[in-house]
Amino acid sequence: MRSRTTSKPKRAQPDAGTEPATRTEQATATEPATPPARAGSAASRPRASRPAARPSARPGTMRHKGYTAKVVYDDEAGLLRGEVIDLADEIRFEATGVAQLKQEFHAAVDAYLLDCATRGVEPAKPFSGRLLLRLPPELHRSATITAAALDVSLNDFMVGCIEVGVARIAAVKREEP
Numbered sequence: 001m002r003s004r005t006t007s008k009p010k011r012a013q014p015d016a017g018t019e020p021a022t023r024t025e026q027a028t029a030t031e032p033a034t035p036p037a038r039a040g041s042a043a044s045r046p047r048a049s050r051p052a053a054r055p056s057a058r059p060g061t062m063r064h065k066g067y068t069a070k071v072v073y074d075d076e077a078g079l080l081r082g083e084v085i086d087l088a089d090e091i092r093f094e095a096t097g098v099a100q101l102k103q104e105f106h107a108a109v110d111a112y113l114l115d116c117a118t119r120g121v122e123p124a125k126p127f128s129g130r131l132l133l134r135l136p137p138e139l140h141r142s143a144t145i146t147a148a149a150l151d152v153s154l155n156d157f158m159v160g161c162i163e164v165g166v167a168r169i170a171a172v173k174r175e176e177p
Contacts, residue, residue: 062102064109066126069093071101084109086126133158 060071062082069082069091080101084091093108095101116123135143147157 062105064106065113067091067109068126069105082108084112087112087124089124 062069062071067084068086070085071080071082073079074081079094079096080098081094082092082101082105084105089112091108091112093101093104095104113123143157143161144154147154150157152160
């Protein structure tokens with residue numbers, strides 16, 4: 001199997017029969033904070049999850065040199081497919097087994113870093129710590145009022161809400177068989 005690194009912006013997913021393009025996607029995240037979500041708040045309510053692209057897809061992750069790849073099993077094609085999720089450029093790879101997939105992932109990230117060095121470009125850092133968030137005005141108002149009532153900044157409140165949400169999802173995933 002092959003992997004490629006390109007500087008193309010993300011596009012729609014290719015069909016299962018086409019060779020995956022490489023992709024880097026710029027993403028951002030926030031740093032952990034403290035305020036927990038109160039019972040009944042938007043952060044404590046479970047959200048409906050998005051349906052998987054294919055019912056047989058099982059997501060997982062792999063890490064190499066600070067970059068993270070999301071991995072899914074394509075039952076129809078009998079392949080493991082991976083995609084680096086914390087870059088702006090596309091990096092995709094695939095393999096028939098876990099050991100081979102790991103090698104393809106490492107090779108793809110290493111090729112990306114070599115390409116950046118060759119072109120004299122600084123490799124993208126996985127996360128900047130900044131996140132642009134769009135939300136309905138009423139939710140924005142409620143979050144601001146709640147943060148003020150807790151005597152924390154809106155940023156610290158939102159970071160705490162995201163922390164709680166991520167922790168709850170991780171706990172549910174650990175409980176799944």
